[in-house]
Amino acid sequence: MKPQDKNKNLRYYRIDEVEQLFIHGRTNWPNDRKELPLFWNNSGVEVCTGGTELWIKVEADYSVYEPWYAVEVNGALVSRSMLQPGENDICLFRGMSEGTVKRAFFYRDLQAMGQDDDCHMIVKGLYCDGQFKEVPPYDHRIEFIGDSISSGEGTYGAGDDMDWIPMYMSSSHNYINMIAKKMNADVRIISQGGWGVYCSWDAVRKNNIPGIYDEICGLAHGKFNESLGAAKAYDSSDWQADAVVINLGTNDGTGIAAYNGSGGEVSAMADEPLSKKGCEEAIISFLKKLRTYYPDAHLLWVYGMLGYDISANISKAIAEYTAETGDSNVFYLTLPNTLDGEFGSRMHPGLKSHEKAADMISDYLLTRLGRL
Amino acid sequence: MKPQDKNKNLRYYRIDEVEQLFIHGRTNWPNDRKELPLFWNNSGVEVCTGGTELWIKVEADYSVYEPWYAVEVNGALVSRSMLQPGENDICLFRGMSEGTVKRAFFYRDLQAMGQDDDCHMIVKGLYCDGQFKEVPPYDHRIEFIGDSISSGEGTYGAGDDMDWIPMYMSSSHNYINMIAKKMNADVRIISQGGWGVYCSWDAVRKNNIPGIYDEICGLAHGKFNESLGAAKAYDSSDWQADAVVINLGTNDGTGIAAYNGSGGEVSAMADEPLSKKGCEEAIISFLKKLRTYYPDAHLLWVYGMLGYDISANISKAIAEYTAETGDSNVFYLTLPNTLDGEFGSRMHPGLKSHEKAADMISDYLLTRLGRL
Amino acid sequence: MKPQDKNKNLRYYRIDEVEQLFIHGRTNWPNDRKELPLFWNNSGVEVCTGGTELWIKVEADYSVYEPWYAVEVNGALVSRSMLQPGENDICLFRGMSEGTVKRAFFYRDLQAMGQDDDCHMIVKGLYCDGQFKEVPPYDHRIEFIGDSISSGEGTYGAGDDMDWIPMYMSSSHNYINMIAKKMNADVRIISQGGWGVYCSWDAVRKNNIPGIYDEICGLAHGKFNESLGAAKAYDSSDWQADAVVINLGTNDGTGIAAYNGSGGEVSAMADEPLSKKGCEEAIISFLKKLRTYYPDAHLLWVYGMLGYDISANISKAIAEYTAETGDSNVFYLTLPNTLDGEFGSRMHPGLKSHEKAADMISDYLLTRLGRL
Amino acid sequence: MKPQDKNKNLRYYRIDEVEQLFIHGRTNWPNDRKELPLFWNNSGVEVCTGGTELWIKVEADYSVYEPWYAVEVNGALVSRSMLQPGENDICLFRGMSEGTVKRAFFYRDLQAMGQDDDCHMIVKGLYCDGQFKEVPPYDHRIEFIGDSISSGEGTYGAGDDMDWIPMYMSSSHNYINMIAKKMNADVRIISQGGWGVYCSWDAVRKNNIPGIYDEICGLAHGKFNESLGAAKAYDSSDWQADAVVINLGTNDGTGIAAYNGSGGEVSAMADEPLSKKGCEEAIISFLKKLRTYYPDAHLLWVYGMLGYDISANISKAIAEYTAETGDSNVFYLTLPNTLDGEFGSRMHPGLKSHEKAADMISDYLLTRLGRL
Missing domain, CATH: 2.60.120.260 (Galactose-binding domain-like)
Structure with missing residues (x-):
């Protein structure tokens, strides 16, 4: 047919x-x-x-x-x-x-x-x-960098369902899509469930977003994906973001805690020693990297939809980044944690939690970038 | 593949x-x-x-x-x-x-x-x-009979979209699906947008649900649908509803008003004279018909998600039906009208309005049928 | 001071x-x-x-x-x-x-x-x-006639509190106040907790609102209240309502059921035999009485915030009233029942339930009376 | 009487x-x-x-x-x-x-x-x-230190009302009362509208909360209040807080901006030069002071219900405080800004905004202090 x-x-x-x-x-x-x-x-x-x-x-x-x-x-x-x-x-x-x-x-x-x-x-x-x-113009360009929350894990599926499957991931129901609508923004997402800015939930140091950020899609492996250009260097020259929103930290917190003994099996997977200090350095380093791609973008770190484990480290790292570089075009927001009754499937934030995050982020960015 | x-x-x-x-x-x-x-x-x-x-x-x-x-x-x-x-x-x-x-x-x-x-x-x-x-058993069997609201018109699509297309109809987002979940009920729907219990929105007398109710699917025409059995007589013997919910009246009100001159072009389409009295008789007649299919079912008429034009006629007809037949296992609920801000596409009830209807109907039926 | x-x-x-x-x-x-x-x-x-x-x-x-x-x-x-x-x-x-x-x-x-x-x-x-x-003019005049719901019982107080005391009654938090605001209406309330159009919750026939309606305040007894004019005949000539909303029936249902044996002690209090038929007659009679006070007012009966026991009787009575008098300027709306989680104190409707009623009634009346 | x-x-x-x-x-x-x-x-x-x-x-x-x-x-x-x-x-x-x-x-x-x-x-x-x-025991003791938001300005009154009067201030409707209920907490409030941790909204350096914190009530002046003991030194020995929540910064941001020229008249009121650096020092200093009163309390700074002007300075100051003192029992949460439609009177946060803050703070504190 x-x-x-x-x-x-x-x-x-x-x-x-x-x-x-x-x-x-x-x-x-x-x-x-x-x-x-x-x-x-x-x-x-x-x-x-x-x-x-x-x-x-x-x-x-x-x-x-x-x-x-x-x-x-x-x-x-x-x-x-x-x-x-x-x-x-x-x-x-x-x-x-x-x-x-x-x-x-x-x-x-x-x-x-x-x-x-x-x-x-x-x-x-x-x-x-x-x-x-012609498609009508968007008011803003925003890049989102995240983990399972930004991959929309849990935004589809019944409350008890725990399988890690594509059916339960989305960008159609996640906070980023909501922000795109609220801001009339052209959004891009770079996200991988389970990974952080420094390590993964299971304490693997090499599983971090900065490590794959420089390629067009550092997560798409294999010959065929290579033939599509996934491994080519990312060139940001034709799409300069007005803001970059980094929603990372949840897996770093889990991974570091696991390494430090809260989870025996998991810490055994660790490929190298992990520490909060190391995580702070990774944050600073990632901010520097993002600045090279987007000289003028507002860098907004957001965190908290699944708890606040390393929030102080994020704050501190951003302060140090600013002190070191003189770059104060960077900001940090703690988002509302997901409350009882607000979870979706996979013990991940559900619709209500995503809405709260979208409200808070879009309000902040509209104030910062200007309401057009 | x-x-x-x-x-x-x-x-x-x-x-x-x-x-x-x-x-x-x-x-x-x-x-x-x-x-x-x-x-x-x-x-x-x-x-x-x-x-x-x-x-x-x-x-x-x-x-x-x-x-x-x-x-x-x-x-x-x-x-x-x-x-x-x-x-x-x-x-x-x-x-x-x-x-x-x-x-x-x-x-x-x-x-x-x-x-x-x-x-x-x-x-x-x-x-x-x-x-x-085995699929776990349902607690109740409920048949819903309705019009565009029960066909979910407007439950998908952007607020300004007015096309009458399948994409904007659903049972996945309508109040009946919500009720099925709230009541753990096996639900069936018999619905046709634009039709009423007596006439259609454009004042055509023959376009009414009772007229097609006796066939398995009196709306599926043509040779092929016939070969599927659509035109066979409906036999209710193996599926006796605990309740039948009739959500009709919206198009009758519009159709009768159109016939009476509020809409010049539309009334020209009328195939025969229309009247509220006729509508009341159609309601009584339909209740009698439903009773032949479901001797023990609770008959619940609901109406009002798009206004209350013929509400008094529904009340009166039900009272007359009971007086005439002695059958008092029939009830009437006016549902909350759709308020500003609660519309979906096609100027039809949106999610919030469907939720209100589902709350009211399921609460009533759970009380009536028993909370299992 | x-x-x-x-x-x-x-x-x-x-x-x-x-x-x-x-x-x-x-x-x-x-x-x-x-x-x-x-x-x-x-x-x-x-x-x-x-x-x-x-x-x-x-x-x-x-x-x-x-x-x-x-x-x-x-x-x-x-x-x-x-x-x-x-x-x-x-x-x-x-x-x-x-x-x-x-x-x-x-x-x-x-x-x-x-x-x-x-x-x-x-x-x-x-x-x-x-x-x-000068106080800016109101758009509408509406009289509300009701029972404990219209006396706001339960709109203040903790969920478990059951005392029948003034502290837990109000017009500041009830649905009528909400409607007054939504409609910019000058509202009046005639209400008595526990009473119905026909009998009281404890099956006392003489405790009904129509019986005290003709005095300015038929509930304020004693010499002093008499000296204030409470017992004088009510003269409606200088305040003609655009609509009269009657929210009665809850106590009639309870009272009749009690009389019929569902409550032994209570039925013993009954002063005369009670029946649904009698209740229907009381409804018709009360509508006639209201019409004498307000020849042009829209009469709206509402019912259901605490269940639908006698809804069919209200429907039937209104239909009979219209048939008998030719007066069709009367209407009936079933309101959403109070759901779990929506109760206030005294097992009475709480804020959320009052809001739902206010939404439904004000929407209806604004459509009927005209949105000014 | x-x-x-x-x-x-x-x-x-x-x-x-x-x-x-x-x-x-x-x-x-x-x-x-x-x-x-x-x-x-x-x-x-x-x-x-x-x-x-x-x-x-x-x-x-x-x-x-x-x-x-x-x-x-x-x-x-x-x-x-x-x-x-x-x-x-x-x-x-x-x-x-x-x-x-x-x-x-x-x-x-x-x-x-x-x-x-x-x-x-x-x-x-x-x-x-x-x-x-005996009054049943509370699960937690929490001190809140704040400005107009913690004084509940705007939690009563019509949307357009702008008078600075007691009628529009409250603790009955503010987020602290909500938190007390959610946590079963014995709460105390030290708050003054218009003041910050460093200066007031109108750029007056001496109008700051730390300056009056050491007295029982450093805001109650005059002979009579003195006779009541207002000016006596505050002794925290018999009421050790489990947590101290500091909701300050809004007026500091406004005051510093005013001083820096955004408001001509206001900056004229300034009694000494103001700077963000000075504000950071005031934050550090205040945290040290609070630590002397409450050696074991969790110190939680919250900010953002009326914008995020000095959020980075708060983050930085807390990081410096921790670095300098080794005290990491301090935390920072940015709260949801008040959105359109969430304002009360006096352009201050309304009920919905207070609820969001209460949800976020109580969830955090229950996790931190333990859900009893």
């Missing part, structure tokens, strides 16, 4: 042919393949059109962790589903009024999956029966 | 081979085809299994209005999407813990589509790598 | 000297005493002034049930307290900006107390250091 | 005769006068009794700013009112069931009033017709 079977007016456009395409997320574009890989959650494509029907062609695969996508039409989530291996023709909308401009956003709902080299998702083209229009 | 390509342990079962299958919704089963048509929204199949992965094979088609489906795992909505023409292999979950019993519910999210004879959706089989278990 | 001791600019005005006085509540005014008795909850006086300070002189007494008052400044509740026997000089505000017009509303928070002939509350005068101004 | 006029069983007890008296707030007790001055908001007396009626005798006075009180019965706010000059006999409850133990808490709702030497409030005795019982 082909999209055109039901609507002869649909015309196929290779993704590089769509001039008005708005690309969300850090990716390798343009590239030689003329296809758009979606490495990170919330990465995707957005178009506007007066046509009545719109489809997207997406190639996907996986061995263990299947990619999920979500669709928003005029800013409202209408569909969310697993992708199947091979080429998928997915209808974003159909039967809508001709002439009225519709805005459709198709995006990866699943974080980059470092434990499945076969997991990938590539946008190849669009089918439409109308003209494409 | 086949489901088994990624998981060799998946075994395919024809739907009639799954003994523990729990079927939701009024349908033609068992039948000669050994395939399960899903005519009404919220109709579907539910299974429990300790397997790690579960797929469903569904055949679908349409000319104008494409069917949508939704998936709940352990009672939580995880996926919602359009179906494509032809056979669809849809994964309900994968990668979950072996042995833990998972409960999966796949259902039609779209109402029966009387205006598209080609619209259909048929469950053919399941793929699973574990044993099926 | 006198108010003038701290502010020499305060001037005392006998209440009959304040031309711009706005009187709330059904009362005996003007009268020979030139003093204003406040018989019913929410009865009171309202003034506007550019002065900096405002006091009120109120005489009160009681034997068993002490009267309570509440103060609103610019529409916000700022104070609530018991009155003491004798003359009370109560400061409504002080130290406010000169010139800015302040609006102050002093009112009785306690229902009329039929069981304490000494309970009374009389406004004698005002002290002010500025000119009085 | 005397309380005994209506209830002969009432017996008067001088406040020093009530052995089971629970005293709230920092005060001068016991003292030579055998009377209890209430200097700070939320200071008061709490008793339990099986009696039916309870009154309190309170002496009060003022020249400009009248004191307000509030009454809670069994943990629920039932009354709030102005006090009158002279002796006030105030009924806390009456007509309650004999034998059932009632818990009554009478407290000052108004902050200490440094600008009115005559403002005072002294508890002299209780009238009761039953025995006093």
Whole structure:
């Protein structure tokens, strides 16, 4: 079956042919393949059109962790589903009024999956029966860097469900998506569940976000992902963030505590000694790195949706960073902890907790960056 | 691509081979085809299994209005999407813990589509790598009879969107689904947007729910739907409702007002004279009809989510029905009207309004039927 | 101590000297005493002034049930307290900006107390250091007739508190006050806890609201209250309600059930046989009575905040009333029942339940009466 | 009129005769006068009794700013009112069931009033017709130190009201009271609107809380307050806090900005040069001072309900304090800023904002101090 079977007016456009395409997320574009890989959650494509029907062609695969996508039409989530291996023709909308401009956003709902080299998702083209229009401009550009909370773990699924599976991760229901709507912001997410700025929840020092930050997608491994450009150096020159929000620390706290003996089995996994001092240095170091990519961005560290273990260390590290560099364009907010009754699945923050975080962060950033 | 390509342990079962299958919704089963048509929204199949992965094979088609489906795992909505023409292999979950019993519910999210004879959706089989278990029993059986509100119009989509399309209808987000969860009830829906108990919003007398109630799905027309058994007489003997909730009246009020001149064009469509008196007679007549199908069910009329135009007529008709028949096992509740800020798309009740209705109805029914 | 001791600019005005006085509540005014008795909850006086300070002189007494008052400044509740026997000089505000017009509303928070002939509350005068101004006009006039719910029982006090005392009754926190604010309405309340339209909760036939409705305050007994004019015939000619809201039925349901044997002790108190049929007749009769007082008012019956026992009887009675009289300017709304977690003290509806009722009633009335 | 006029069983007890008296707030007790001055908001007396009626005798006075009180019965706010000059006999409850133990808490709702030497409030005795019982123990002791937010400015009054008057200040509606309930905590408040840890909102260096902290009530001036013991040195030996919450910084930020030129008139009021560096030193110094009073208390700084101007300075100062002293029993939380729609009167945080702060602080403290 082909999209055109039901609507002869649909015309196929290779993704590089769509001039008005708005690309969300850090990716390798343009590239030689003329296809758009979606490495990170919330990465995707957005178009506007007066046509009545719109489809997207997406190639996907996986061995263990299947990619999920979500669709928003005029800013409202209408569909969310697993992708199947091979080429998928997915209808974003159909039967809508001709002439009225519709805005459709198709995006990866699943974080980059470092434990499945076969997991990938590539946008190849669009089918439409109308003209494409420019996507209205966003007011702000914001990069979010995080862990499972930013990967939306727990934002889908029943309260008791504990499986670590793509179905229970999202960017469609997480606080970042809410902030994007509240601020009319073009957001990008760099997140990996279980990792911190310094170590992972299971006390592995090398599993940290700064270590993979310099590549376009340092979490997408294997030959094929390499062929998509995942391992290429990240070049920030064409997308300068107004703000970078770093929501890291939860796993560092857990990892350091585990190393220090609160968890026997876990600390055995440790690859090197861990300490809060080391974590502070990692924070300072990461802030310096981010400043090299974004000379003018406001750097906002947020933390607390799952407790405040290393909050004092974050405060201290930021103060030292500022003292050392003279850079005071950096800030720290403690977010409301997730209360009883506010959890989603996987003992992770649920909708209400994400809303509180989104309220607090967006209010702060709108004040800092200016309400346009 | 086949489901088994990624998981060799998946075994395919024809739907009639799954003994523990729990079927939701009024349908033609068992039948000669050994395939399960899903005519009404919220109709579907539910299974429990300790397997790690579960797929469903569904055949679908349409000319104008494409069917949508939704998936709940352990009672939580995880996926919602359009179906494509032809056979669809849809994964309900994968990668979950072996042995833990998972409960999966796949259902039609779209109402029966009387205006598209080609619209259909048929469950053919399941793929699973574990044993099926019995679905835990429901505490109540409730049939809901309604219009666009019960078809979930407006429960998806942006506030300004007005297109009458399947994407903006649902049973996944409507008040009936909420009630099912609050009451642990096996619910069935018979609903058609724009229709009433007596006439339709555009003053057409013949477009009323009682007129199509006696067939399994009197809204599914055409040769093919007939071959699925849609036009067969409805036999209620094997599914006796504890309660029947009738949420009709909104379109009757609009239709009668239109006929009486408030809308020039619309009243021209009228096929016969309309009156509130006629509407009252239709209500009485429908109550009598429902009583023939469900001798012991509590009949609950609810009304008001979009205004109270004919509320007095409903009250009066119910009083007359009771006086005439001696049957006092019937009740009437006015529901909270949708307030500013509580609308979804299509100027229809949004989430907050559906929640209020669900609270009020489920509280009433739990008191009436007993809290198990 | 006198108010003038701290502010020499305060001037005392006998209440009959304040031309711009706005009187709330059904009362005996003007009268020979030139003093204003406040018989019913929410009865009171309202003034506007550019002065900096405002006091009120109120005489009160009681034997068993002490009267309570509440103060609103610019529409916000700022104070609530018991009155003491004798003359009370109560400061409504002080130290406010000169010139800015302040609006102050002093009112009785306690229902009329039929069981304490000494309970009374009389406004004698005002002290002010500025000119009085006209109170801005209200958009609607609405009379509420009710029981303990309209007397605000349970709107103050801890969840477990069960004493039937003035402290736990109010009009400052009840749904009627909320409606007054939402509709900018001048509201009056006629309510008595435990009574219905037909009988009381303890099956006493003569304890019903219609029986005391024709006097200015048929609940205020004794010589002194008589001297205040409580027993005079109510004359509605100078205050024609736009709507009359009757929130009765809860105690009728309880009383009839008690009479019918569900409560042995209680039914023994019954003074005459009780029946649902009798209750229906009482409803019809009361509607006729109300129509004599308010020929043009919309009559709205509401019911359900504590269950739906006699809802069908109310529906039926209203239908019969309309059939018999031809008067269709009467309506019935079932209100949301109080859910777990929504109760206040005394197992009565709490804030959340009152808010839901206020939303539903005010939305309906604004639609019916017109949003000004 | 005397309380005994209506209830002969009432017996008067001088406040020093009530052995089971629970005293709230920092005060001068016991003292030579055998009377209890209430200097700070939320200071008061709490008793339990099986009696039916309870009154309190309170002496009060003022020249400009009248004191307000509030009454809670069994943990629920039932009354709030102005006090009158002279002796006030105030009924806390009456007509309650004999034998059932009632818990009554009478407290000052108004902050200490440094600008009115005559403002005072002294508890002299209780009238009761039953025995006093021990007040059940609190789980935690927490001292709160703050500004207008902790004085509850804006928690009463209409949205547009801007007068700085006692009527619009409270401890009955503020976040501290909410925390007391959530934690079952004995709380004390030291707060002054407009002041900071370093300077006041109008850039006056000497108007800061640490400067008045060492006296029992450094804000209560004049001969009479002196006679009450206000100026005596504060002795913390008999009330060791488990935690001290410092909610200061808002006025420091405003004052420093004003000094630096954002407000011409205001900066003219400055009595000495102001700087953020100076503010940081004041924070460090204050933490050291608090540590001398409470060697073991957890020190929690909170900030942000009205913006985050000097948040980085607070972070930095705490880090320096810890580095310098080795004391890491100190923590910092940024609270949710007040959003549009969450304001009360006087452009100050309203109920919703106070609730958010209470949720965040109580959750943190319960985790830190242990959930008993």
